Amino acid sequence: MMQATSNPNCNPDGGIPVEINVNGKPVTQNVQPRLLLSDFIRENCALVATHVGCGEGACGACTVLMNGRPVRSCTLLAVQADGMSITTVEGLNAPAGLNRVQAAFQHFHALQCGYCTPGLLATVTWMVEQGLPSDDATIMDHLAGHLCRCTGYQNILLAVCSLLDGGFEGSPPSEYPKLIRTSHEN
Amino acid sequence: MRTEPGFKRQKLVGRAIRRSEDVGLLRGEGAFLADIALPGALEAHFVRSTQPHAIITGIDVSVARSAPGVVAVLTGHDIQFSDDRLLCIDMLENTLDVRQRVLPTDRVRYVGEPIAVVVADNRYRAEDAAELVRVEYAPLTAVQNVQSAILDGAELVYPDLGSNIVHRTHHFDGDPEKAFAEADVILSETFDFHRLFAVPLETRGVMAAIAAEDGRLLVWSSSQIPQMTRGVIAAALGIPKDMVRVIAPRLGGGFGCKENIYPEELIIPKVAVLLQKRLRWLEDRREHFTSATHAREERVAVQAAVTNDGIISAIKLHCTTDIGAAFAMVTNTVTTMMGAMIRGSYRVPSLDARMCSVVTNKVPLNVFRGAGHPQGVLVMEHLLDMAAEKLQIDRVHIRRINLVQPEELPLDRNASDSLGAKRIIYDEGDYPTCFEMAVSDSGYEMFEAERAAALKRGKYLGIGFSNHVEQTAVGPYEDARVSLDLNGRMTVFSPVVAMGQGTEITLRQIAADEIGLDIEAIEIKFGNSDDLPDAIGAFASRGTAIGGSAVRQATRALKHALLDRLAAQLNCGREDLYWSEEGIDGPFLTDGPISVKTGLARLASSSSSAIEEAFRVENIAATYSYASHVAIVEIDVETWKISVPRYIVAHDCGTVINPLLVEGQIVGGVVQGLGGLLREHLLYSKDGQLIPRGLMDYVLPGISDMPRDFRLHHLETPSSVAQFGVRGVGEGGVTGCYGAIATAVSDALRACNIRSMGSGPFKPDRLFAADKTAS
Numbered sequence A: 001m002m003q004a005t006s007n008p009n010c011n012p013d014g015g016i017p018v019e020i021n022v023n024g025k026p027v028t029q030n031v032q033p034r035l036l037l038s039d040f041i042r043e044n045c046a047l048v049a050t051h052v053g054c055g056e057g058a059c060g061a062c063t064v065l066m067n068g069r070p071v072r073s074c075t076l077l078a079v080q081a082d083g084m085s086i087t088t089v090e091g092l093n094a095p096a097g098l099n100r101v102q103a104a105f106q107h108f109h110a111l112q113c114g115y116c117t118p119g120l121l122a123t124v125t126w127m128v129e130q131g132l133p134s135d136d137a138t139i140m141d142h143l144a145g146h147l148c149r150c151t152g153y154q155n156i157l158l159a160v161c162s163l164l165d166g167g168f169e170g171s172p173p174s175e176y177p178k179l180i181r182t183s184h185e186n
Numbered sequence B: 001m002r003t004e005p006g007f008k009r010q011k012l013v014g015r016a017i018r019r020s021e022d023v024g025l026l027r028g029e030g031a032f033l034a035d036i037a038l039p040g041a042l043e044a045h046f047v048r049s050t051q052p053h054a055i056i057t058g059i060d061v062s063v064a065r066s067a068p069g070v071v072a073v074l075t076g077h078d079i080q081f082s083d084d085r086l087l088c089i090d091m092l093e094n095t096l097d098v099r100q101r102v103l104p105t106d107r108v109r110y111v112g113e114p115i116a117v118v119v120a121d122n123r124y125r126a127e128d129a130a131e132l133v134r135v136e137y138a139p140l141t142a143v144q145n146v147q148s149a150i151l152d153g154a155e156l157v158y159p160d161l162g163s164n165i166v167h168r169t170h171h172f173d174g175d176p177e178k179a180f181a182e183a184d185v186i187l188s189e190t191f192d193f194h195r196l197f198a199v200p201l202e203t204r205g206v207m208a209a210i211a212a213e214d215g216r217l218l219v220w221s222s223s224q225i226p227q228m229t230r231g232v233i234a235a236a237l238g239i240p241k242d243m244v245r246v247i248a249p250r251l252g253g254g255f256g257c258k259e260n261i262y263p264e265e266l267i268i269p270k271v272a273v274l275l276q277k278r279l280r281w282l283e284d285r286r287e288h289f290t291s292a293t294h295a296r297e298e299r300v301a302v303q304a305a306v307t308n309d310g311i312i313s314a315i316k317l318h319c320t321t322d323i324g325a326a327f328a329m330v331t332n333t334v335t336t337m338m339g340a341m342i343r344g345s346y347r348v349p350s351l352d353a354r355m356c357s358v359v360t361n362k363v364p365l366n367v368f369r370g371a372g373h374p375q376g377v378l379v380m381e382h383l384l385d386m387a388a389e390k391l392q393i394d395r396v397h398i399r400r401i402n403l404v405q406p407e408e409l410p411l412d413r414n415a416s417d418s419l420g421a422k423r424i425i426y427d428e429g430d431y432p433t434c435f436e437m438a439v440s441d442s443g444y445e446m447f448e449a450e451r452a453a454a455l456k457r458g459k460y461l462g463i464g465f466s467n468h469v470e471q472t473a474v475g476p477y478e479d480a481r482v483s484l485d486l487n488g489r490m491t492v493f494s495p496v497v498a499m500g501q502g503t504e505i506t507l508r509q510i511a512a513d514e515i516g517l518d519i520e521a522i523e524i525k526f527g528n529s530d531d532l533p534d535a536i537g538a539f540a541s542r543g544t545a546i547g548g549s550a551v552r553q554a555t556r557a558l559k560h561a562l563l564d565r566l567a568a569q570l571n572c573g574r575e576d577l578y579w580s581e582e583g584i585d586g587p588f589l590t591d592g593p594i595s596v597k598t599g600l601a602r603l604a605s606s607s608s609s610a611i612e613e614a615f616r617v618e619n620i621a622a623t624y625s626y627a628s629h630v631a632i633v634e635i636d637v638e639t640w641k642i643s644v645p646r647y648i649v650a651h652d653c654g655t656v657i658n659p660l661l662v663e664g665q666i667v668g669g670v671v672q673g674l675g676g677l678l679r680e681h682l683l684y685s686k687d688g689q690l691i692p693r694g695l696m697d698y699v700l701p702g703i704s705d706m707p708r709d710f711r712l713h714h715l716e717t718p719s720s721v722a723q724f725g726v727r728g729v730g731e732g733g734v735t736g737c738y739g740a741i742a743t744a745v746s747d748a749l750r751a752c753n754i755r756s757m758g759s760g761p762f763k764p765d766r767l768f769a770a771d772k773t774a775s
Helices: A037-044 A100-107 A117-130 A136-143 A154-164 B022-026 B123-130 B176-182 B226-237 B263-275 B285-291 B331-340 B373-391 B395-402 B431-440 B444-456 B503-515 B543-570 B596-603 B659-678 B732-752 B764-774
Strands: A016-022 A025-031 A063-066 A069-072 A085-087 A181-185 B042-048 B054-060 B070-075 B114-120 B134-139 B165-173 B185-193 B205-210 B217-221 B244-247 B279-282 B298-306 B312-322 B350-358 B459-472 B478-484 B490-494 B522-526 B578-580 B583-585 B611-617 B623-636 B642-652 B709-715
Touching: A025 A037, A063 A117, A069 A117, A100 A117, A100 A154, A100 B022, A117 A136, A117 A154, A117 B022, A136 A154, A154 B659, B042 B123, B042 B263, B042 B285, B054 B114, B070 B123, B070 B263, B114 B123, B114 B263, B165 B331, B176 B298, B176 B312, B176 B350, B185 B373, B205 B263, B217 B226, B217 B263, B226 B244, B226 B263, B263 B279, B298 B331, B298 B373, B312 B331, B312 B373, B331 B350, B331 B373, B373 B395, B373 B459, B373 B732, B395 B431, B395 B459, B431 B459, B431 B623, B431 B642, B431 B709, B444 B459, B444 B623, B459 B732, B478 B543, B490 B503, B490 B543, B503 B522, B503 B543, B543 B578, B543 B583, B543 B596, B543 B611, B583 B596, B623 B732, B642 B659, B642 B732, B659 B709, B659 B732, B732 B764
Parallel strands: A016 A085, A181 B709, B042 B279, B217 B244, B312 B350, B490 B522, B642 B709
Antiparallel strands: A016 A025, A063 A069, A063 A085, B042 B114, B054 B134, B070 B114, B165 B350, B185 B298, B205 B217, B205 B279, B298 B312, B459 B623, B478 B490, B478 B611, B578 B583, B623 B642
16 A cells, blocks of 8 residues: 655645654644644655544544643644644554554454544553553543544453553453453353 | 364354454554545545525636636536436335436535535645635525425425435235234334434545556545445446446445445546546545435334234334435435334234335435334334333333244245345344343343432433344345465455454454465455456445355365366376365375365476455345343433443344454444434534534544443354354444333333433433423
8 A cells, every 4th residue: 555645735835834753753844824733744744543533623533642642633733733742653653563552452352443543542552651540430531532433432441441450461362351241152 | 273284273263363454453554545645636625515405506616716726626517427326226116216416507405415626736725715616506495304395385306206205115014904903002103213324433535546557547435335336437437347446445434324326436536537637535524414424314103003911913104214315325225124124023913114215405315334223123112112001011021922932933024125135034043032131131120129229319210122133144246256376375355345344354264264274374355346346345234244155155166276276286086185174185195184285385386376266145145133132221310411331232143253343343333323312413404504513513422421331142043044154243233222222211211201202312401301391
């Protein structure tokens, strides 16, 4: 699959100079004042892990870390990120395979279509870094701004809980845990 | 796990293997349509009707054409199609043809209908220029709902057709007249199902380019049906089918919303050809509200004949479905399936169901996860509760005595549908056992004590039940192709577009088991119309059941072909080689059985070409999944917020390929159903404008809405109708939820004397208003 390349069309008329540290690398560009941070990331930086779901800050799919804290990149302008550092999922990735947060999401089947997942990963990474408690109320409170249309959230809650209580250590056991009380009859 | 050279190993099918597709998705590695780079592409933006119903008296694009960055502004006057009617595949002979036109110039029929397309060097400037297009309208009366649409003298959405009723179906079984004449009790109720829609988190998008290497038209579309889309594009543009290639990348959710061919899927390729430029259109969320299909809205007037002992002997119903301004691909299926499947798991020997599709000035309606099943289940379960209340019969007991018993299966429901399966014949199952599994884990025995305790905490508690049978794995046929290279790597080509359901891991499990290779040796390719040009696609819970069967059969054909070539190589008779538990075996293999890889290595000395086989599964009989749901809901006395402390599902989807995915489908489906009943509502204003236009005012269920204690029980009865026992499981979560949640809410509301609110939406403001009326 082809990768997105820098789109010069987003700043055709000069624009305003910004310097934004993106995933540890300084990016200096002239941008139009109205350019959204989400478009800056996706089009100008060709980092397409950050997805846009609603364009109004309701769904959380476009969440990235700005100076370490989760923000909605679809309701920020690129110029507002001038001088800031932005971390996207590309910046959270291990060189190969999955990092601990990602591995927990796979293990607990906490994603289906995967479109909302990068935004969740940004927020959950921050939650883990903050050492938040693993109770349901805390998790629900912090994930209230993320919409997932596929999973029904059960497995997201379990994955995040296992990350926060230290139960998930990154090398998933091979057996599928009893996430949901289940009986098999034949 | 596996020991060479043997073939014996633990089967992959049936195990909760983690999804291989997750790695790329979690790393965010370009997977969705908008992630695909199309260097130099121009961007398109659509000018859409602001009027629900109007004659277009003028379109002035001159100012827009001279706006900065604009390359073209085109209307239906500038773009002609060889065939400008969009596809509908469920029209019967007597159906009036209201297929949507691609780009009208004379009349608009809903807010959001495309009128012009603006092409610019970037999206911001395309949107700027779109605001400069001046459309003049002579407004007509908007047809707002089915009640007014069918009145004599109603404004006609299509004046030439003479009626707003455009499609009728009728399901008839038994002797309803006799049942009603002999009934002890006749129940009567009307349900107004509100409009809502699928809302995949990824909106739609289309890109088009002329391929440099062969001059073919290359189209990317976020579609569940790329092969069918290819045919429609070719016909509309008047070019041969083999000059068009459609690619459906991974979808960020589909749910039926992307089981349609939309105007933009024809306009973008057409404009790319006209301009000889690469072109991209990405739908934004605000646009999605009036440019993606809507769902569910129908009015169901129902009567039930009941005997004194609680047996429902007959149902009569009129279902009037508000299909909006035109047919989408499978619009009529919604109304058809509602009536055809209303009896679900219950016997109800007689049925007289009359369904119709009615046009109004709203966005076209199409299937959404469950098609008409959820509406049918909700109505049926309400009827059972009404009968139980009237006759003072226990709510669980009345369900027990009406359930179809295992010995009555297979059961011919004598109701035809309009898509493929000509008759509805339930295959085997055990509905009563399924129901008991759910009820026994629900706390029903102690529920009145629980209810009383909750009331002291300021919560109205309610319990609801549903049983349903769902038609899955609908035809007509499906294709698969497999290719095995001599290094032992197998490529599976399937039309089952990946939209979250776990296509890759499922098909890898199936193929690896069949051929006897490790799962890592199998690669899945989907969504490219060149690979299987005439295949069908991913919808109607058919991906695993039908698409998976095709893969399995193609792999079996490939195993035969492998032995053919090996026999020639070994200079032995074909009958001297066969597949055994150990791999390839036969009298000429003096060192014992050989593995697939060893066999391939022997072939490599004479030829390097891969072995390829294709298979088409045909004459598909639909299979019927079934489930029982029990919901416990809690309504806050002060805020009227509804939560779901406990939810129990028992279900049977036949042979399970991967239990991880099955559970994911059911839990996700239930929460989608919850959203539809508790939160989502596509409300139109009196002047025909759609009110919610984004996810701030169309509120999807969030993490705090999910059931807190979710319990899932599995039955696994392989279907004898399906080739490998597999029934579909993609939609039942929503379907069962509709019955269980609606009856649970009604049960809770009895405590405050609020009469059943039918099908909702059970939003706090509506409950509050109903309480004011009741007291």
